[in-house]
Amino acid sequence: MDTIVTALSALYPAFIEGAQGYMLLAFRAVVGFLFILHGLPKIQNLQTWSKALGAPLPLCFLSAGFMIVGGTGLIIGLLTPFASLSILVSMIYALVLEVIDGLPIVAPDPYELGEFYSGPNGDKGEPPSMEKALIFTMMLTLLILFGPGAYSIDALLFG
Template identity: 50%
Template sequence: MDYTTIATLLFPDSSSTIAASGLLVLRLTMSIAFIRHGWPKIRNLSTWAKAMNTPTILCGLSAYSMWLGGIALLPGFLTGPASLAILVSMAYAVILEISKGFPFIAPDPFQIPQGDYAGPMGVGDPPSWEKALLYVVMAAILICCGGGALSLDNEILKPILLGLVS
């Protein structure tokens, strides 16, 4: 495999202004979400692992993939690999939630009679795998489309990799 093929796979072209803007918004939104999702899990790793009934090492890998992946997405640095790490973590969440019998979309909390739902952490939204699946789809889009024109991938990394060809 040559450097041009590697550059194309790692940093797909999405040059239109609308595509670049859309990818920037998607990337920044996911970045903020996963920095915020990952950090509390890192800080409370054993508690989270116990609540998830999952080995601490897997929860650690997941938490760090969320947090570090979110940090990498902010400037668009290695967007594809960062998104893949997040995708794997969220795909595992989907599998866990499906295996527990949770529905794809939970009933709207406003349609549940007062006092009829209290989850493991108290009253809140009923569980579902909808949000985790949406994150899988968002990560897949970034893997397929790259970080966009307004990313370190496109501005610095791709030119460096392509420069190795010449």
């Protein structure tokens, strides 16, 4: 426990208050909620996701679990840098896979294409790109660097 207190104190000598603190609270809650929404279907369809990703089942389980547990930690502001880092690893992995696949940073807008994208399995929607993983990577990095703000459990416990 002392190690966690020391690490958080070193990362965040002061927790951001006022309007910026409230914005961090809202930002944390939205990002956490989004990751829970991303993690739940993955954990419920673990075999399918593992096969589609071409990744080992235990790795997919950890990734989806970190999205759910880390997302919950972000919402309440508990161990925020560790919650963010646990999910960030998955987002960086996703980015690496997308770079290897040669995906564009931003996909062409479906309206520019004249029709919706049709994937290899006939699925419709937007073409694949790095955009979502890149945005989530930046959001999680922001939370690691700026901290959870004064309106968090971290601030109550370690502030």
